[in-house]
Amino acid sequence: MKNCCNDFTRSQLLHHATARAGAGLPSIEMGMPTPAGSGMTRRSMLLGGAGMFLTVYGADKLGLDAFETGIAEAATGPAQAVIVTIFLAGGIDGMSVLAPVADPGYQTMRTSTKLDATTTDPLTGYDALRWHKKAAGLKALHDASKVTIFPAISYDHPNQSHFTSRHFYEVGALDPAGSTGWLGRWLDIVGDVNNPIQGLSLGGQLSPMLASTKVAVSAVDSPSGYDFPSPGVWDSAVSTAMTASGFDHLGDAPAGDATVTQARQAHRNAALLRGQLNTTLPASPTTYPPNNGLARDLQGLAQLLDAGLPIRACSLQGNGGFDTHSNEISGFGDDLESNCLAIQAFQAHLEARGLADRVMTFVWSEFGRRPEENDSLGTDHGAAGVGFLVGTKASGQIIGEFPALDATGLDDNGNVRATSDFRSVYCSLLESWLNTDAAMVIPGADQLARYAVVKP
């Protein structure tokens, strides 16, 4: 994580802690909210049919068999709408994704990080902003009317703590004491108590967004199956031989004693399982960018959906860290690009497999950054930032304008004023995408606006 502040590192750790344990959290500074999902019990299970090691959260009174059965039963119902969230950690600089290059304030406040005509492309339908060239993947989707854009998304009295602001997004309320995620609460209403993969995190950590109270949710390290790779062995002839002639046979024969025989039997089972699971997930019809964690997760997710697994909500973390307090220009473009390319490939995958009309992806960050650059060639924590909804059913609109970088558009701290509220996005998604009364999920939903986030 480059150039990030201590608070950011800590926030990452605390969320990690929540996801992994639910107890024994590191001490938390005064005033910091406890991550949603703290206290959820967890246990691991191998989901035989899909070759995944699920870590299941909650519903601890159920036997593991019940989960497998629940998943199988849930999968037999009609295909349902899916919500995916992608978190860009650290507070991405929205003004470096969609740059207000014509705003005079931008020119004066962003002396080292500003973009210009040569490093940007036009944003179709909105002249005030221009795409970072490295966001070409998103731009292409937007040009095809598959991206709804929130140029200045935030909430009232924005909090500048990574941890607290992220927490608000995760629990879907401006509530430091919130202990359940907004998607977890939704799943508590519509989910099946026995189907943990209805709420899924990839990458091994449970997103607090999915923290539920009634139904099981889960996290999995890798959806790409149960495989036993060796590092740096990229030559397929070598890896194939070492697996087929080596790994697969180390458990073949009984040993002279019971202990090693038992170990060999377990190994043999693993080898057999590997073979069985190797072919389970449908192949990916599209090419994803290599060495790209988000791409790996999204590809796996698309394969799981393609396999018919009953996933309703999936929360992911994007590549890189965007807490660009210093030397922002270095690395930002590459991190942005890797995320945009991954999302683009995911969308292509869904479309190729006829899944695209079921899936909507919300891309978010805990806040934007301050318009006025600091003295370290970077930017500090700000208020409103950028957000996206991606999907064939996304409205393709731009929700809220980008404020002028002057006294009318900046708040008392010199931060960008919000022209959209993330809670309104949630309410709108719940009602127009997930067919659920938002008042059952989002506190104060009746006071919040609704946006045209999906196509009518």
Next chain:
Amino acid sequence: MGTASTDAARRRRKPKKKKRCTTKKVRSHGHVRTKKVCKPVKKKTVAKKVTPKLPAATLPTSATPPMTAPVAGPPAVPPQDPPPAPDPLVYHGTFGAREAERLLWRAGFGPRPGDVAALSALGLDAAVTSLTRPSGNATLNGPAPNADGSPLAPEDQYGHDHLFWLDRMVRSDQQLVERLALIFHDWFGVSTDAVGQVGLMLDHIDLYRRLCLGSFRDLLLEVTRDPAMLLFLNGVNSDKNSPNENFGREVMELFTLGADRGAYTEDDVRQAARALTGWRADYVNNVGWTNFRYDPSSHDSGLKTIFGHVGNFDWRDVIDLCLNNPYHRSFFVLKLWSYFVPTRPDAATQAALEKIYVDSDWSIRAVLEAILRHPALHTGAPLVKPPVVYSAGLLRARSRGVTSMSLLWWADGAGQRLFYPPNVSGWNDNAWLDTSTLYARWRLVYDVVEDDAPANNTYSSTETPAAAVAAALAYWGDPPLRDDSRQVLLTAATAAVPANATGSSASNKRGQRQTALRHLIAASPDLQAC
């Protein structure tokens, strides 16, 4: 840590503690003041049926030197080294590299380079005492730990507790002390999940380090009043008005006597719970539990009947009653044995161990030395390496240090996260290996071999399959892979690289083959046990 310091003084005056004959005391019927500990007088009621276990053999007459009691029977193996007379309960065979390696795995966390040769050179007796009789404070040798570049902060940073202890397992020159700390962590099963305060947990494990080679009585007394245990089994929630049975039950069932043996009754549990009352602590916001202390006004000072003995017992008395319960000695030696040898001891061995235990006033070390010298350890079946032992051993084999949080993730995946035993009975040591945990073990090896993967075009372009297997074994210090497994590796190595490969392709294929061989060797089923 607010431990009740006043207890220290009282504890000091522990008498030399002659097993049986302790304070044979009056059963005070009315006097509140006198608390008496009664040792097991043979004719007590309760379920006294003598089980098949200790056939006489026990009942030592006096405090004769423990250890190897001369038994007449001459062993088949001719006497070897100097000291002990031929004893069927002591291994007399060759103490070579294989035996030394096994001892290093059983009594520690596997060998570092050079350890096997150094230990085997000592011979069995000196090798054992080099492990069981460390002097002074432990020294940590090797690279200091970090978590992906950050210094360890076990009390503040999530998961650093695991790395912190793992580092000691990897680097301590008192390997058996760390191994025993792990064993007693399993034995008593205290988890951060229930305690909630990492600092108390670190102190709790330190307790084992301090006392693991001394008297089990001392250790059990300290565990009983240890803050982490007082939180874990509700000692601080137990007072004379509502005694909590949690510790009273587990101290009998899991710590000293064993369930379903007739060693105690439900009523004994309830009465012990009363005797154990008196512990208190305060909860302070943003601090947690603190000021642990013994408060006589919370203690039920009335008469209790435990194992048929009557007295106004307190917490120390409960411990002594348990230790003197005739079922304890067999429970203790069998449980301790099970951590070092996967098969049950025969009757003669068990009897001898019980005698050693009783004669030595509950000396853990005395029993341990007998176990570590026993033929069953050196010639019997291998013992599955617990996940953290395996994890630490991989690093030790390569003289590595702790450097990554992935050591936590995969130890967890392999079924053993330090400070988080699944419940009060500890981990299930019979179920370490399945398709899920083997995958995690594979990943633990992955991270080690990844760092040594040959760069492109740097590896030999001519290495033969046999040489490749030999090199990969040497990478791990020539561990005891079985012949048929070696043959599997040789077959794979032969298939992996065509003999006619040339140039950089030949080099790269061989480099990758080497990485894969190293990976397969350490992750092979043969080496999940030693």
